[in-house]
Amino acid sequence: MSDVDTAARAFKAAEDLPGAVREPMGELLLVLADNKRLLGMRYSDWILGAPALEAGIACSAMAQDEWGHGRIVYAMLRDFGYDPHHLEHERDASEYRSSELLDRPAEGWPDLLALNLLLDTALSVQFEAMAESSFEPVHYKVQKLLDEERFHFEHARGWTARLATTPQGRRSLERAFAPAWRACLRWFGPSDDPVDAALEGAGIIDAGPDLLRARWLSRVGPVVSGAGLELAEETGVGWTTHVDATWDDDWKPGWRRSAEADGPDEDTLRRVRGDKNRPLLMD
């Protein structure tokens, strides 16, 4: 490790983080872990019933990846004062910080592709912003995670293009992508979020919400436009990074989700906590 590299990793452990960023960093990690866990659940919903056997197998693999990523991040939260076992197995619905897009199963394959392309990429963009993080425990885990995520994006891109070859397929994608597009843009948070500014200032992330939105658009934009999808009729703004939302009364900072959504539904919660197999849990 070079001196430069050593200097860049200023924070070896959570306890080394400045007080102003320690709690927000823990919250960001919890948001990411919950999204990974719930997204894995949503992929797993399609292991059977996907349009093709290979797609079901891909969903199985992607679910496994997401749970692996969630497991890593939950474990990191121990150093932030959380109990990973409690986080993974004992919380109520109202305590989950996953996107409201994940609260219920995707109704159809286009809805699953919206999660696969739009939300999964949003999560990867946020992780990528920590690839060179000054917080060493994150830095040393992110690259492996991103390596695995490349296949998720390829899956989403391939299926989006495939479904978009017919007018009916394009319409189904547009209907599914429009609400997810808005939710994902919003997920990065308000432009002037002081917490993000603090994290960026400490070198923990390398970009704030607006730049992350732009990076996200640079990934998913070519896929949707290449597939000939039209969003303008749905939102009036097209495939842009314009956030069509207010922040004051329907946004939970630090949770990255709507304040009005209840959280994962009962069946999702039962499965995501592993209630059925609780007697067999091991540490």
Place this chain on the structure above:
Amino acid sequence: MKPRELVRIQPRPARGTGASAPGAGRSAIGRARYEEGMDFGAVLRATQGRREDLPPAPDFREPPADLAERARRALYEVADPEFPISLVDLGLVYDVQADPASGAVTVDLSFTATACPCMDFIQWDVRDRLLREPGVERVEVRTVWDPPWTTSRISERGRDVLRRAGVSI
């Protein structure tokens, strides 16, 4: 030597995570359903991958220079649970350090995937094998993800093994 007990599932004691732990102590969902004394770990141990088809360790010409090297060589006897290949040949063992005075051994171990379903089993097997090595009193297994494992880390010996097992790499 009496096998160590690895996991005994029983009701969890309340965890002292500190008053600042968000959500701590709010819920006891499902805790009453733990079956006291159920030794699920022992069941898994009895079925673990001590593979008869694992190739013997390389024929080292020189004796191990120190405890760390001896520990590393011992890991040639620990198999990947899915294929007859040792963790060393698979390239998962990133580093082995040892303190001969205290008998403490630290293994830096990576995995092929973040969601490797065998992480626990592999770590148990590593500890189990090293604790059978004379002079080893304590084993710490540290999971590392940097640099990310890729197939390039598989040894030539390991590649031969995998090819014979029908795995293309």
